[in-house]
Amino acid sequence: TALDVSDDRQQKQVDVYTLKLCERALNIMNSLSNIQEQYQRLNLEEIRITEKLDLLMGQQCDIEAKLRNVSLLVPRLKSVKSDAKHLSGMIHFTCTLAENVSAKVRELDIAKGRVSECQKRVNDLLDLQLCREGPTVDSSLVLLHEAQAQLCKVLQQKFDEAVRDTDAASVERFFKIFPLLNMHEEGISKFGSYLAAQLKEKTQKSLRQADGESTSVRANVYFADTLTVLLESVARIIEIHQPLVETYYGPGRLLQVVEYLQPECDKQANQILVEFRRSRQLDKQIHLVSENDLEVGITEEQTRDLRMNEFEKLLQNKTGINRAVQELLGHYIMLERYFLVESVSKAVAMDTAVEGSLTSSIVDDVFFLVKKSIRRSLTSCSIDSICAVINNACTLLEEDYALVFQQQCKLGFPSGYLDLTQAYNAIQSSLQQGSIRLQPSDTEKTKANFLTALNNIETSIECIETLDKNVSHEIQINLGSTMMSRDQEKIKSCLAGFQTSKSKFRHLLDFGHEQLKSSAIKPRIKPWVDQLLSVNHVIDEEEFSCYEAQDPFIQELNLHLDGFMSGFKDSLTVNNYQTLIGTLTSQVAQQFEKVIFKTAFNRLGALQLDKEIRALITYLSTTTTWTIRDRFTRLTQIVTILNIETLAEISEYWGPNAGTVTWRLTPQEVRQILMLRTDFRADEIKRLKL
Template sequence: MAKANAAVNGHADQLPSPPTDQQPDIFNARSIAEIKATLSRLHEQEAAVTARLDALVASQKDFSRELGRLDLLRAHLGSQASTTRAISHGMLSSAAETAERLSSAVRRLDMEQERVKATLDMVEQVAELKACVLGVTGSMEGPQDWETAASYLNRASKIPPEVVQGEFAERIVPTAEVPDPPSVTLNNASESLCGLFLREFDRAVKESNDAKITRFFKLFPLIGKSEVGLDVYGRYVCQGVAARARSNLNAGTGGAQSQDTFFYANALTRLFEHIAQIIDGHGGLVERHYGTGKMTRVIQRLQVEADVQGGIIIDTWSDERRIDRKLVDIKSYAFTFLVQSFLPGQRSSSTPRTGSPGHREPTAEEEGVDMKEIDANLNELSIMLGRWSLYARFVGDKCQPADADPEGPLVLPQFLLESSLAQKINNRLIGPFNAMTTFFVRRSVEKAFQLDESPSGLTLNPHKPLHSEPPHITSAVDDIMYIVKKIVQQSIATSQRAVVTNVIPTLSRVLGSDFIGMIQRKMRDEYYPKPPVPGAQPPEATVIAFLVLINNLDVAVDYVRRIVREHVEKGEDDPNSLEALFPLSDDAAVTRQALQSLQSSFESKVNDLLSDGIQVVFNNVVKNRLRPILADAFRDIDYQPRDHGATATHRAYDSAEEEDDSDEARGGELVRARFTAAWTELLLPISRILTANAFDRLLGVTVASLSRLLEKRLWSYHGRVNALGAIRLERDVSGIASAAVDVGSGAGRYRHREAFARCTQITTVMAMDEDEWEDVQRGGETAQVVDKLRAEERARARAMVSD
């Protein structure tokens, strides 16, 4: 059928379109030609219609055949439908009814089986209940077997409460000997045994009978009194904690031992260690008989005792060390030396040396604050805070829930955070530690500058040896940085975020204001290298003192960088790493950020002052010597020699070469020889005193200025250089560049040669042959050799050479 339709459609597509208005009409034809054309078109249409009719007639047989097949299929389908209806109404209907009856019967049977099973289970449970009731009663009345009685109660506790309190059990279980309902009997037995176990436990405690203590402690969970057992056990271990803590404290209070710097820190340490030993030693017993996580209740009870005993130790320490009085004293300390040092008009010329008998600032001890005592208090506070942090981490680890992520951050239990001991730690230890640390750092800075001593035996004469070892710094830097390292270590050792976030920023603030400020004042007011008259050199002693102050800044940065790196770069596996000391939340990240902020802030402030100091040295000591050095180096040098070098000037040049025994002079480098001698005389004395980093900074500034002066001198040679002179000038400029960076000691000086790039490229353009110059003009590879010069500068340099 489908094929027939396709055939018909195919033929239909081939039929011509019916006439339209635009086609010729025989009735409107006006000529014979139009009539013939119209007739021709009509003949074509007739042929097409005839062909289409023939195709339809030919396909009629296919249509008839397909229709016959459809009729046959319809007949078969009708018979199948009749058969299906017969099966549905006959065989399947009865089978479905039978299946439904079977399913209902199976469900009823399952329900009956479940009911029978439930009845049997209840009967068994009631039988078990009756056996437990009779067993408890018999064990308590006759042989007084407490373990057996407790085991019967434990078995009874596993029976569902609805069975114990049900009507069936109340009718079946009671007997003439035990007439009460089973729930009443079991409750009475549990209460009776609980009271008995408490009395026996207390008696064992008084007798110090560890075996009996353990025996009765294990029985409480069997009679459903776990909380009572944990409480009484906690009270028992707390008695031992209290007794030992009082013994440790009474052994030294009021005596010579209490004067020991670490007596109270050791007492608090022993308290925490004793509690930790109890938790470790008894935790297994408790977990085994009372269940996982039950040791937490004992730990809570221990923490209550720790609050009491730890509070006593801290209060006694505070009273014995007179902490409150010291806090008042340090808050009222005026820092007279620092304040006066920053007042305007404090000049060294009118002020005697601070250590001299005629000028002596009052010490902190004379004003009521003993620095040794403050230092001792800080040491003891650091130990106590560190022990508390260690104890808190231990307790937090023991109280972790069983489902806690072992890789996640440690979380302290709420009862520990809210304990009275934690509050006392915050108020009586952390607060004084922060206050005393602030005072100690600032007072140490003040005292270091009061007792500051400059290095001796320094001289700017390169022919005299230096009698002190580098780095040449004053004593204040070592003293202050020792205190900085000590305070940072103490603060981190506490493992307290509240300490680190207070002490480290305070340390940064004191270093930035007092330490850097004091050096800045000395550089500005006392040792500023000002020439006595314009054009002269500043006094040697002033220059040396100023250079030493620059060294102070540079060495201090290195100290702080090493102090911070020592703590920040430790691996996580290191027991002293920040992650190990600060396992809570993001404490380690906060501590690392505080240390890095200390370093970055200090370096930023020091670098600003260091740059200013280097600029002062350059302007007042070095700058006015650069122009004469260049002028002397090029003195009497003519860069327009004749081909055979017969001028008097070059004869003098060659004579000087012959007289000079050095390799450079023999090579014809008179300019370099002169420059090197003067350059070394200028910078070598300074390089012997400055640190390598500071001198490298000074060299960079100096070389940059020298290169600008040299470039101006090169441009001034316009028209005074011939081809041979250009080659010699290129050699002389290269020699000056090499000699300029080859002074002092230190790695990486060669990079300063880049400052002379424009100068060397100017001489390179001057000395180029014509082929190279043409390549530069075309922008070829040779142009990259003179990339520091603009096109007009290259042309200007090329035009400097006369024919």
């Protein structure tokens, strides 16, 4: 059996394995220890093999049962093999039969398709034969052409009759028929000529009425109105007939209609401009300008420019009429400049003080005229006109207008009495000499004019800023959506002229304040601050207490400063008054430094000086809304150094220990300040490392 065969095979393997082990054992058994080791290994191997044999013997029953089941399946496999062969034969037969049938069907379909194609060709040949044997279309084509020619002739006659009868409805009805007969060009030509004739008739009628309109309300702008009517008529024609033309003739045909309208529009507009120059005698008025009629002419030219710009926006291209308009634009700009120059000259000549105001009438008058001129140019919507008028206005402000204030500032501020103390001292001196010389009224008038000029300059700067902002805003509102990038650059360049004008007036204002400083501030500050030289600052405790009870210097100085500033407070604008206080503060600080370097101090004297400087800063801080402490930085640093108790203490303020303090004194100045202390030795001061 199979089991016996398996046992024999396993026995043979065991014998072979045993022989190999014995062979290996003999090779390594050369000592008793090796023999003992190999013996133990063989025992372990024997135990392992015995366990494996026991396992195999335990599976013998299962293996024999499976082999018996396999032997039972052999007869059934033979019947399955027979059935499979039978099924394969049937499938092969069916496949062969289907292939034969399909091939015949395909052949039948091909034959059927060829028969159908043959029948179609036969039918086509029969139809062709019938058509060939029928009548020709030559006679019908000739008849059709004759009918078309007759219809076109009738259509043109009817259209011409409708034009002669001024029957707009019939003209429009016949105009719609032209494209149906493929006569697009003829229809556009006749309709464009019809519209141009209407435009000409309407304009000529308006020009014939010009002589009878001399007494009407709008006589001064009659030609501008006539040009407006002409351009509005063209725009209205285009707007009304655009749907009609594009619906029946197709998109883009409206431009052909405009090509008939535009030459007639140019012709009539030029005729209006010629009549305008003849009637208004414009060429003569350019040389002989009447100030009374000047603004009327400017207004009419501005109105005309406005209408032309509106018409250009509609057509979006330049036409022949623009050449004539450009010539008149030159006249308009010339007249506008003349009007502005003459009006400003009158405003300067009529300049008077305004009651209750710190400025004179010239500021409001001049900027009203400038604003009016620029706004008038804005309504024309002509970029070149706007730029020219703005440039003229800026030039006028920088030259003619600023020259008035420049001359007033060059006269300077009179060095008369500025407060009651000076006036009282002058009168006492005159009485002692036996004569009283009162200050003439011309001096007071000159002072008032100088201060008013400063206020006018400062107010003019504000007006220029406001004008710049308003003009920019109005340009964006009126022209912002239509300006090209090139036009925007032009406007931007012109508006930069306002900044140039503002800078010119700021320099002029600085010059005026310098004149005021040299004439009024410096001569007053020096004697007041020099009073500090007469006050002893090398004092003891008793004198320090007396100074604390009644200060001998700072109260009088503050009184002088208060009287000086009160003389200007009601005469200057807020900004000018603040600038004056700033200048006054700087001069007081500078003069204080000079006086301090001429004075000797001890410790208590330095404390007294510190109190005086603090009182001065406190007082001046109450007179202005601007910060003034930075103007006293050097002075407060000088006082700080004077108030140290010992020379060693200087290291706490100077050098690495200064912290965030920025010292504005040099080491040489620090030594010079320390030399003012009578209780410090000069040799010790020189040895300081600063």
